[in-house]
Amino acid sequence: MSKVFVIGLDGVPLDLLENWMKQGHLPRLKSLIDQGVTGKLKSTVPHTSGPAWSSFMTGKNPGKTGVYDFLYRDKNSYTFLPNNTHTRAGKAIWDILSEEGLKVGVMNVPMTYPVSPVNGALMSGFLTPYYAKDFYYPEDLLERLEAKIGQKYYIYPLETFNDKNPQPYFDASHKMLDMQTASISFLMEHLDWDFLMGVFFDTDRILHQVWHYLDPTHPMRKGDAGEDKSGPVLAYFEHLDSCIGQLVDQAGPDTNIVVMSDHGMGAAHNMITLNTWLLNHQLVKLKGNLLTQLKRLLFRLGFTLRTSHRLLALLKLEKHAEYKLLYSADKILKKVFLSFNDVDWMRTSVYSVGRDIGPLFINMKGREPQGIVDRGEEYTRLRESIAEAARNMTDPKTGKRLARRVLFREDVYNGAYLDLAPDLIVEPSDEDVFYGLSDFGSNQVYEPFYRYSGMHRALGMLVLHGPDFKKGERIEGAEIIDLAPTILHALDRAIPDDMDGRPLLFAFNSMKTSSPKYRQVEKDSGDKTQDARYSPSESYDIEDRLRKLGYLG
Amino acid sequence: MTPIPKDTIIVVSGLPRSGTSLMMQVLEKAGLPLLTDQLRTADLDNQRGYYEYEPVKFMKAGDLTWLELAKGKVVKIISHLLAYLPSSYPVKLVFMLRDLSEVVASQDHMLKNRGEVEKTTVGDGELVRIFEKHLQDIKSWIAQQPKIEVVFIDYNYLMQDPSTALAPLEGFLEINVTTPDVLSVVDPKYYRQRSGG
Numbered sequence: 235m236s237k238v239f240v241i242g243l244d245g246v247p248l249d250l251l252e253n254w255m256k257q258g259h260l261p262r263l264k265s266l267i268d269q270g271v272t273g274k275l276k277s278t279v280p281h282t283s284g285p286a287w288s289s290f291m292t293g294k295n296p297g298k299t300g301v302y303d304f305l306y307r308d309k310n311s312y313t314f315l316p317n318n319t320h321t322r323a324g325k326a327i328w329d330i331l332s333e334e335g336l337k338v339g340v341m342n343v344p345m346t347y348p349v350s351p352v353n354g355a356l357m358s359g360f361l362t363p364y365y366a367k368d369f370y371y372p373e374d375l376l377e378r379l380e381a382k383i384g385q386k387y388y389i390y391p392l393e394t395f396n397d398k399n400p401q402p403y404f405d406a407s408h409k410m411l412d413m414q415t416a417s418i419s420f421l422m423e424h425l426d427w428d429f430l431m432g433v434f435f436d437t438d439r440i441l442h443q444v445w446h447y448l449d450p451t452h453p454m455r456k457g458d459a460g461e462d463k464s465g466p467v468l469a470y471f472e473h474l475d476s477c478i479g480q481l482v483d484q485a486g487p488d489t490n491i492v493v494m495s496d497h498g499m500g501a502a503h504n505m506i507t508l509n510t511w512l513l514n515h516q517l518v519k520l521k522g523n524l525l526t527q528l529k530r531l532l533f534r535l536g537f538t539l540r541t542s543h544r545l546l547a548l549l550k551l552e553k554h555a556e557y558k559l560l561y562s563a564d565k566i567l568k569k570v571f572l573s574f575n576d577v578d579w580m581r582t583s584v585y586s587v588g589r590d591i592g593p594l595f596i597n598m599k600g601r602e603p604q605g606i607v608d609r610g611e612e613y614t615r616l617r618e619s620i621a622e623a624a625r626n627m628t629d630p631k632t633g634k635r636l637a638r639r640v641l642f643r644e645d646v647y648n649g650a651y652l653d654l655a656p657d658l659i660v661e662p663s664d665e666d667v668f669y670g671l672s673d674f675g676s677n678q679v680y681e682p683f684y685r686y687s688g689m690h691r692a693l694g695m696l697v698l699h700g701p702d703f704k705k706g707e708r709i710e711g712a713e714i715i716d717l718a719p720t721i722l723h724a725l726d727r728a729i730p731d732d733m734d735g736r737p738l739l740f741a742f743n744s745m746k747t748s749s750p751k752y753r754q755v756e757k758d759s760g761d762k763t764q765d766a767r768y769s770p771s772e773s774y775d776i777e778d779r780l781r782k783l784g785y786l787g
Numbered sequence: 788m789t790p791i792p793k794d795t796i797i798v799v800s801g802l803p804r805s806g807t808s809l810m811m812q813v814l815e816k817a818g819l820p821l822l823t824d825q826l827r828t829a830d831l832d833n834q835r836g837y838y839e840y841e842p843v844k845f846m847k848a849g850d851l852t853w854l855e856l857a858k859g860k861v862v863k864i865i866s867h868l869l870a871y872l873p874s875s876y877p878v879k880l881v882f883m884l885r886d887l888s889e890v891v892a893s894q895d896h897m898l899k900n901r902g903e904v905e906k907t908t909v910g911d912g913e914l915v916r917i918f919e920k921h922l923q924d925i926k927s928w929i930a931q932q933p934k935i936e937v938v939f940i941d942y943n944y945l946m947q948d949p950s951t952a953l954a955p956l957e958g959f960l961e962i963n964v965t966t967p968d969v970l971s972v973v974d975p976k977y978y979r980q981r982s983g984g
Contacts, residue, residue, distance in 0.1 A: 274874075276874065276931075279931060641930050644923075644927075645926065645927060645930035646927060646930055646931060647927070648923065648924070648927060692933070693874075710851065710873035710874070710875065711870070711871060711872070711873050711874060740848075740849040779894065779898075779914075780803060780865070780867060782898060782901065783803055783894060783897055783898065783901070784827060784837075784901070785803045785844065785865050785867075
């Protein structure tokens with residue numbers, strides 16, 4: 235059995251790398267692609283790191299992990315908290331491998347805090363609380379690691395992007411890349427590992443911030459449109475390429491390598507603020523008290539979260555804000571700006587939370603603390619009427635239609651945690667359109683995006699390379715939920731039959747194309763009766779029947 | 788009418804015995820070009836032929852080169868193979884639905900005609916349950932495909948009221964389905980294998 239080493243590159247689209255490779259850049263990644271199996275990797279809905287990494291590590295759709303976004307609603311209120319390992323259902327692949335006695339090392343994977351013991355070592359990644367001190371296992375790991383790398387280990391970047399003076403940001407990103415590479419290298423050296431994984435998260439942050447450096451026509455180009463500004467971004471990825479090469483060399487030629495990203499990235503041009511649209515259509519109702527009415531007046535005049543971000547930038551207080559704010563400032567902002575604190579929930583039937591897809595939640599009795607909509611016929615009728623209204627949603631200024639289609643939750647998800655999913659998903663008409671900050675981030679329904687020039691796309695990247703994989707092949711249709719079963723198959727382990735993903739058998743060479751082993755799971759992600767996917771044994775029965783009928787080759 | 792873009796593939800799908808061959812005939816009569824090879828000839832179970840293209844059956848093995856030939860044409864892909872379609876092709880999907888107990892009964896009848904003894908321990912009731920789960924899965928999958936547009940056609944409804952049941956295809960595929968030529972395809976005498984029949 236060959237070992238498996240997974241390199242995660244958060245938010246990196248394959249096309250971007252391959253365009254650079256055509257120009258002769260990124261030789262180490264190109265070599266992995268040339269000698270391996272490569273394709274685009276489909277993320278979760280939404281294509282956001284919280285649910286995507288949760289589905290990666292469990293092999294399950296968000297209906298089974300219960301992680302639909304970065305945040306989840308506290309069940310007793312209308313406040314939203316960051317998801318973590320305790321709010322995720324389903325075992326992570328390193329937990330499964332640990333139970334089977336394999337040695338694992340996990341470094342900087344998002345959504346791994348709070349940490350739990352593994353047979354090896356684990357340091358949590360993105361979504362670890364900013365000031366947390368207990369983000370690693372075992373207890374002596376951090377001390378040993380810092381002694382080896384000769385510096386303090388940190389999860390979050392030390393510089394925030396400033397378009398007028400970007401160099402400190404890039405310098406800090408290069409330093410962080412070296413620190414993370416040394417940390418992964420440390421795990422590789424000090425563990426007798428079977429499975430090892432390290433994630434470079436800064437790739438996502440950089441592409442969010444400076445996508446306009448790669449796109450000379452991006453609206454955020456001010457005065458320098460047409461000029462090639464890709465140099466510093468390419469330099470970072472060239473550095474990353476050499477770090478990957480170093481780690482792949484250290485892992486050795488007998489190791490199976492997986493390079494993957496949890497989602498892609500592309501230009502962000504415009505945004506929709508769904509709660510403002512709901513407010514305009516009287517679907518969200520506000521309280522009648524004086525403070526709320528005053529906040530509403532200020533909101534109409536433009537005193538919004540969007541304005542506050544401009545103010546923070548002017549006062550140069552943006553530094554670290556993008557991470558710290560997740561945990562500390564939300565309560566303060568809700569008091570200052572028009573927010574869910576001002577909503578009269580007993581008269582409100584629907585609301586929105588989330589920014590990568592257009593999620594709408596019905597204010598449902600028995601689920602929301604002040605729910606008013608009955609689950610049966612009332613829910614069905616209301617959902618249909620909201621869907622119809624959303625399909626006809628337009629930009630008030632231009633009349634442009636804003637929604638491409640509206641999905642219901644059961645169209646997208648299945649599993650024991652379906653009830654936590656948004657009841658409707660409003661897909662925007664264009665792929666460069668995203669959703670504004672909650673609660674009422676802007677007083678405009680549709681307007682230019684701000685803060686980031688790049689936002690997520692559904693398709694990330696996948697490269698499979700090593701002794702068990704084919705060489706020089708392309709793979710189509712791979713999904714992020716397929717990676718956990720694929721890795722288990724590569725490590726000759728049985729695949730729990732409640733995983734939604736399937737092993738990517740096409741990618742394996744003749745030594746590994748035998749049928750994957752499955753094992754029945756009694757209880758992992760909760761109520762199995764809502765599990766729609768049929769089991770491997772049922773699948774065998776059906777395929778056998780269809781073959782006999784002449785419908786399968 | 789606006790013609791279907793040249794790079795779009797029109798796929799007819801559904802469970803085997805849910806009316807997919809019938810839909811192929813409808814679309815042929817409506818003037819759309821088909822991708823079939825007629826390797827599997829007509830028999831008692833499909834007296835007008837299966838309208839299949841043999842390489843489709845091997846999609847799972849990874850050979851998808853034939854998809855280039857399917858651009859601008861109609862091809863039949865049973866629902867179990869649909870998820871092997873790469874996401875890069877724009878697809879207009881006509882998905883057939885039929886009462887599942889009728890689907891299972893029709894498959895049982897066909898197995899008998901082919902001299903196959905059903906060796907699995909799965910009963911008809913269990914098969915219906917499994918097919919229900921499969922359809923739920925495949926509908927979820929379809930909903931997540933950005934390049935697939937879908938219309939669902941109910942076979943049982945089609946038998947009762949062909950012109951109304953086919954109407955959604957007019958706007959979807961820019962074809963005329965109310966001509967006598969097209970409607971003659973949906974002949975109730977071919978509604979052979981009802982549940983328990």
